[in-house]
Amino acid sequence: MLFKNISILNESFEIEENMYVGIDGEKITYISKEAPKRGFGRVYDGTGKLLMSGFVNTHAHSPMALMRGYGENMALQDWLNKKIFPFEAKLTGDAVYWATMLAMAESVRFGIVSTTDMYYFSEDMVRAIAESGTKNNLSRSITCFDDSELWELESAKEMKSLFETYHNAEGGRIKVDMSIHAEYTSTSKIVRQMAEYTFSIGANMHVHLSETQSEHEECKARHGMTPAAYFNRLGLFDTPTTAAHCVWIEGEDFEILKEKGVTVASNPVSNMKLASGVCNVPKLLDMGINVSLGTDSVASNNSLNYIEEMKYFATAAKERVKDPTAVTPKQALRAATSSGAQSQGRSDTGVLARGKKADLIVLDISGPHMHPVHSLINNLVYSASGSDVVLTMADGKILYENGKYFTIDLERAVYETERAAKKILQAL
Amino acid sequence: MLFKNISILNESFEIEENMYVGIDGEKITYISKEAPKRGFGRVYDGTGKLLMSGFVNTHAHSPMALMRGYGENMALQDWLNKKIFPFEAKLTGDAVYWATMLAMAESVRFGIVSTTDMYYFSEDMVRAIAESGTKNNLSRSITCFDDSELWELESAKEMKSLFETYHNAEGGRIKVDMSIHAEYTSTSKIVRQMAEYTFSIGANMHVHLSETQSEHEECKARHGMTPAAYFNRLGLFDTPTTAAHCVWIEGEDFEILKEKGVTVASNPVSNMKLASGVCNVPKLLDMGINVSLGTDSVASNNSLNYIEEMKYFATAAKERVKDPTAVTPKQALRAATSSGAQSQGRSDTGVLARGKKADLIVLDISGPHMHPVHSLINNLVYSASGSDVVLTMADGKILYENGKYFTIDLERAVYETERAAKKILQAL
Known part of the structure; x- marks a missing residue:
């Protein structure tokens, strides 16, 4: 062509x-x-x-397309506990497959070629991604609330099998990353064991980091250190890592991210919509930290309108540091493309x-x-x-x-996603 | 139909x-x-x-389409003094006509039916607006830096003639409002005389109010009161008024706006892009103050993408008051339509x-x-x-x-606006 x-x-x-x-x-x-x-x-x-x-969306939960516009204007904990978690408890593989397909249709419509996804029902996601022709760094996110060992967790077994089966599948379009969901949803033991395993297989790590003030402060109260310091001490950043959000990072956190080569995936629309805060992107960029851009899920965005996300990225940063010269258009375009490819470990694109x-x-x-x-x-x-x-x-x-x-039957994806969402609502 | x-x-x-x-x-x-x-x-x-x-854009400077993307990432005073003011000094009626036409094309493309415009070269603007078929509340903005009387000002004579010739023209599509540019660009005498004249003819008032912190604080230093208190004392709010921005209003200002029935035209994208701050929309809405939505000029926005503006309106407000429940979608849609019509004094639409x-x-x-x-x-x-x-x-x-x-030759409007902009740049 x-x-x-x-x-x-x-x-x-x-x-x-x-x-x-x-x-x-x-x-x-x-x-x-x-x-x-x-x-x-x-x-x-x-x-x-x-x-x-094409754009690289470095933080998404594609199957949450099912929950677009479901339970708006709620406080975060209410939204999660009364809406999102009960809904997710009723998910099926079929629902995840079609919602991922719909998310991929929306992605290509708005110019997103490659996505970094963190969720579960990963086999169903892989199927939709493979068929859609898009690229994806997919992870089966791990949470743990008891004293289990990593390999006692079903989720860990899934994650390992996913990596062994699909990493670099579809001519490299699909990559499998590792993921600890977040500090507050896992134990030190699991984080350390995940860090060791991820390092040993040479995979990438994807993690939520200091998204909300309460998450950040509660970690300090619990461990006497910030989430960034905590993960670093446990060796999580010894492997190439993308940390989503980083709204509340402070002090030494910036040096840790720089020293360890961690990519910050900023999600300005979702952060603003949930009133979580605004990431200090100008400081990260000034320090030479790789900053990429993500949409987060459409349950909190509520679209994959990536050009809009770029505008939020640049304008929110200016307001954050009270400086209209902060974040140039070139920096925004770089974050949206090549910095994302770097985050995904894809040196052949971006x-x-x-x-x-x-x-x-x-x-x-x-x-x-x-x-x-x-x-x-x-x-x-x-x-x-x-x-x-x-x-x-x-x-x-x-x-x-x-x-x-050309690769997605949009009408069917819309129909099946609507149907799956209705079925879940009826089962609630 | x-x-x-x-x-x-x-x-x-x-x-x-x-x-x-x-x-x-x-x-x-x-x-x-x-x-x-x-x-x-x-x-x-x-x-x-x-x-x-259709959407009602209650704060715009349409001819500034000429300066879209011209001089980005600059501090406000640098941007104005080095870029905008020298450019505006070279404006011609022809340039204003074509840029207004281009702005009207962009407006209807993004669903804006009616605009509240503050600028000069008003006859040229009226011509483009009339031909485009859009609605407009137009004002010839007054500034004064010496001890002139109102009717000694050429701008005031233009303003009066504009009102007498075009108010309610085109079957009411065109309305002529009065405008004091801002507190810092006029004198108390002019403000008082404008307030009296506007009241006497039953016109609407359009004014910039507390857009930036420095404007707000310097007014307090100069007059011992906020811009809202200052204008109110001079009688400006005795006439139906739309106050643009209101980012830094405080204390009694909120009661003044409520008591006087002033509409606040919020411009979230422009305010964020210029790092001016975020308007406390939730408080205004809670008090029952009419809040409408504006794009400001595309020199500081840089588009008339009104659905995007609505999303900024709702999400920036949540971040402003750290509350994801602030500003419901219904409130955002109302601000974008019926509150705008109310601001424009158009009870027959919105x-x-x-x-x-x-x-x-x-x-x-x-x-x-x-x-x-x-x-x-x-x-x-x-x-x-x-x-x-x-x-x-x-x-x-x-x-x-x-x-x-159907009413605008877009190709020609693009061509002529590009040409006019180039001509001005060559003359600088």
């Missing part, structure tokens, strides 16, 4: 106009101002369009560059809201609408184009 | 499904579960769609009800991000994308439908 006359966001996160970009199979093989001398198959006229790396995987999106930049163009990078982050994405491609395969889904 | 099989957001801000809504001329004349017994002309199949009141003007929008609610539907009202505010608007109508006339603009 050959894109012609198209603007691109290049690997330096600069705009180049009137470019040719050629794809062979899964990879980007040609980027030039000059027309190529050979054919690449389909020719895509990019007039009024921008081609860039930028539009020769030799990289063709994980790409096309944006329509012809709308009234995208003019005038003093700076297309500014317009991309602050003016674009989520639905400006008109084409989404993973490994060179088109998954979405102009309202059409 | 007859909408059939359509979901509606009714005047109680509740959803009703499978409805018939008929339009005769400018008005809504039929709303029922039953099919009407007579014809209404064109029949619109509303399957997978929602019909609701809700979908029999006898009201057909100022309506249709949203496509069939996308993956709008399912499942536990609550369509929740999905509307938190899950919808700005571009889900597929039809925008003012006074029963369709202005936008499925990418087509």
